[in-house]
Amino acid sequence: MIVVMRPGTTEQDVEEIVARLGQWGLKAHVSRGTERTVIGVIGERTEEVVRLASLQTVEQVVPVRRPYKLVSREFHPENTVIRVGRAAFGTGEVVMMPGPCAVESREQVMAVAELARDLGCPVLRGGAYKPRTSPYSFQGLGVEGLRILAEARERYGLAIITEAVDHESLKYVAEYADIVQIGTRNMQNFELLKAVGQIGRPVLLKRGMAATIDEWLMAAEYVAAHGNPDIILCERGIRTYEPKTRNTLDLSAVPVLKQLTHLPVVVDPSHATGQWSLVEPMALAAVAAGADGLLIEAHPNPAEALSDGPQSLNLPNLTHLVENVSRVAAALGRRL
Amino acid sequence: MIVVMRPGTTEQDVEEIVARLGQWGLKAHVSRGTERTVIGVIGERTEEVVRLASLQTVEQVVPVRRPYKLVSREFHPENTVIRVGRAAFGTGEVVMMPGPCAVESREQVMAVAELARDLGCPVLRGGAYKPRTSPYSFQGLGVEGLRILAEARERYGLAIITEAVDHESLKYVAEYADIVQIGTRNMQNFELLKAVGQIGRPVLLKRGMAATIDEWLMAAEYVAAHGNPDIILCERGIRTYEPKTRNTLDLSAVPVLKQLTHLPVVVDPSHATGQWSLVEPMALAAVAAGADGLLIEAHPNPAEALSDGPQSLNLPNLTHLVENVSRVAAALGRRL
Amino acid sequence: MIVVMRPGTTEQDVEEIVARLGQWGLKAHVSRGTERTVIGVIGERTEEVVRLASLQTVEQVVPVRRPYKLVSREFHPENTVIRVGRAAFGTGEVVMMPGPCAVESREQVMAVAELARDLGCPVLRGGAYKPRTSPYSFQGLGVEGLRILAEARERYGLAIITEAVDHESLKYVAEYADIVQIGTRNMQNFELLKAVGQIGRPVLLKRGMAATIDEWLMAAEYVAAHGNPDIILCERGIRTYEPKTRNTLDLSAVPVLKQLTHLPVVVDPSHATGQWSLVEPMALAAVAAGADGLLIEAHPNPAEALSDGPQSLNLPNLTHLVENVSRVAAALGRRL
């Protein structure tokens, strides 16, 4: 930490800070510049040092260290590799995870699952518990939906990823799913993060709709600190002023995360754009930017979908997307 | 709803849409303009109509009605009045709710509570369960903190507002608190919203950090739809690109909400600005903009606060703020 | 400036940086922490130091000083007072500046000017050169508009503020206006800023639609550095994700600026909100937050306005606003 004093502070003001730091067991390194005095703090007690900003003599407190540890690449330089069924996240493979937004019926799920298998995609997505903006919208099939997903796993040899929305649903999801998804609205539901820290299954943690990359990594740190190191980060668009897309897909987050963390990073272009015709170009871009995988919404009949139809690919378009993703991956020495 | 067709659509495309609408029991009103054909939809099935946007022939689907009902002023033109202890939200009164960010000790709480009572403030705030960005930060005293708050209530005749973060903490909070706060990170924790819909106590619902006003009202609609009409909305700053304040306090939301909803609206200038020296001017501005009350962080010794010290007022500054709020309120024919 | 080295940098890496700083005439103060080495730079050559961020061994370069000088309160602790006609910005007075968005006709301007005079407002606003989003929109009356404004000045004893959009219009505006306005889209039109630095008249500099406070002050620094110290800053809303208002009025910017700069700060609630019914509450809030004045759009017949009708007050509403602003100002020991 660095404490920047206001201009015009006296020797005594500086000594008062140094004394406080001493009480917290921290050493101070005072540097008097032409216009500001700066105090370098040596030691770890970030929480305490931040409080100094409430003093009238202090202009700002600047952190120099990342606030997260377990998930930082500094702490763990090698990529974390997460193996689920035939998929291996973090190895250069592009893990394809197509599926419907919400599980609506056995037929719907099987239609997508069969195509996913045929296209060589190792994971099937589908929501059984749906966090919906309106209390009057379809809220998901619950356990019945999980059973349909489990049947698709048996039949087509796919791993299953599905969302948990609270402690209650987490119990069932952890029983049926191969990967537990935590959605964008729950990224800072810290009690839920603590709970998924203890389930012994990989977690896919979506970025909060307006979360900074640091806050996102702190959310992952919650999961890791509570015992679960198998975390996949998923960029799904952030909130901006631009109305032409539902959110703005922040693909720069992919290479930024690759520098900061050892965790795999995947991208969901369907929720980000909100429009099916933008999904393929953004899926290709995500892979070119270095994403470890893709969540893609697909539906046998998007115009009848109970949730997010406008952003769902129909099955021919899903096939087209997978073929092109495969080409871009190969060009960069990667594979599906 | 209005369905705008793409340019170049044929008579048959339009008929296909009209037929679908008919299947859903909806009437269509077709209007052929110079460059676009527009279909006015008469009837209520919003969810279904939205799906039409996935069709190639449809350019956009435009809602003309608010998505919320119970909380809309259209549905309920009179202000909702919520009485808690000596406070009455929604009557023109400015309800002052000072207190520490986190309950840290009996002494700390009593010091603020005593001053609050002396200044005529009817409600005391204080967190016993703290959602913290870092898993390594102080997470609150839990039930012990609630007991300290309850003691302050007895001793100083104040109503208590404190936050619940999940089903578990909600049980205890609902037992001890007069108003249950749902924090910014939980605004779209729909399972928690459903639960507070059933507790029979007033709820203060903070705006999500990047929530639109419509999403916020939809979150309130969840609470109302699950049985609880006593909802106080709290503006606490939104996420923007400006780094000089922690968030950007969106005071325009106050008069916007006064038009859209009958619910009371209060403001938290402490979390919004993140800096104690900005709290008083923004508190005054909030009252001038029409806010029904203020949440204000105050601490006997901000530099020792375990949470959010830099934004906490010390007690002399709290006194100064209350006096000036009182003057602005009086100038506009209101009172504390 | 502070240079934070990456973890794992060697003694030699640090020496290389220290040597470069030495070549630029700067002293280095090296501080070795538990996880990072930090170099405090003593001296002024900000531009050069920033370049160090391109080195592989450097994690970040943190400025500790404000980038602006002439406009900073540190450099000039007393408020700048700007007197124009009967108005005095920066003295605690609330300077009222009502008027139409665009000058459309003699009758229109005189109607607003007469009321402004009657209400005791010292300044009249009105645009003769209009920067419009669409090339097909009304672009203003130009010099003819300026002449109408000048006539209103003579007749009603008001000072005139109007916008210049390029070097050409600036020539005429500087001849006719008492205060030259630089609009939000030109806040970083640096060539225009240099030119208004030389006109010898007060300048009102609107905040860019997505400008940070620091960038805004740097734009003011351009004007000051080119010779013009009489700058009035005008907050007019920033771009955010919230669609219910045209922009989000960032009133926190008012007290933030009061700390950082000695320049007067006014607020334009009409452009910020884009909706006439929100203008009065936000005008009152602006004054309560400490604004030195208000730009208010008013029109004798908003539904016929050639520009921005939906956000213009009609004349009875303008009267109502001025009366309430006067009450809030008085409550805080200020006057119109």
Next chain:
Amino acid sequence: MIVVMRPGTTEQDVEEIVARLGQWGLKAHVSRGTERTVIGVIGERTEEVVRLASLQTVEQVVPVRRPYKLVSREFHPENTVIRVGRAAFGTGEVVMMPGPCAVESREQVMAVAELARDLGCPVLRGGAYKPRTSPYSFQGLGVEGLRILAEARERYGLAIITEAVDHESLKYVAEYADIVQIGTRNMQNFELLKAVGQIGRPVLLKRGMAATIDEWLMAAEYVAAHGNPDIILCERGIRTYEPKTRNTLDLSAVPVLKQLTHLPVVVDPSHATGQWSLVEPMALAAVAAGADGLLIEAHPNPAEALSDGPQSLNLPNLTHLVENVSRVAAALGRRL
């Protein structure tokens, strides 16, 4: 346009609107829904209809048509192809445009130009007039810089792109450059847009830092409406709350624009990210998303660059980038 009436409006209110529309020569199509009456407006006078939003009886006015014409794909379905030297924008080719941020010296420019030629890049970028946030920063070499660029053109057979910042610099830039760049801060400098509408050379129009896609296309419409159809759009990052990158590169804008307009779209990953190590992944992503070309900052010695060193590639990294871009382009059936 669609006019949505407030709930509770009377027959007479509706007739008043219909009468006004009639005065403007517009036909009305009234549709009475269960909760709102909606008036479809048939005809073109957008400006007038928008004013209706200032009436108390009108809830909102919804446009159904794009506000731009000349630049819309609807108006001109085929891609605009712009040929400059060996480059052809809009044909599927990926036009590479590397070069230094600012022209600093003959040696610097020739070093990059020689490599650009060797790598097969057809265009060289370089700034002679630099819009800088600080008045104390290097402002460019001006005409001398243009002469150096012209010499590089002769020597290496490259087309030149460089920025104009006002009418004055535009005169010189139009004389020396093959493509005139309008920078992000000038995207809504409408007087400058009118001027570049008349220069008879291709224009590269960068997106404003917080411009919506519609505003950007309206800025292009200014150029087109003043006579210049050869416009290249350049996405360069938008302002968001995320501090890890200088701006957030909005790659979704590429496929969105491909739907809305016939103009070519290129991407500048250097300014967007502000960090050289992120430039290559985002360049690859841009091509995968469908960009027609790339502006890439490169410098023989980034740590000595007078402007934007931290985001400049050194020459080996530029070579690496061009090779990988070439692979991704080929995978998608495109070429450099």
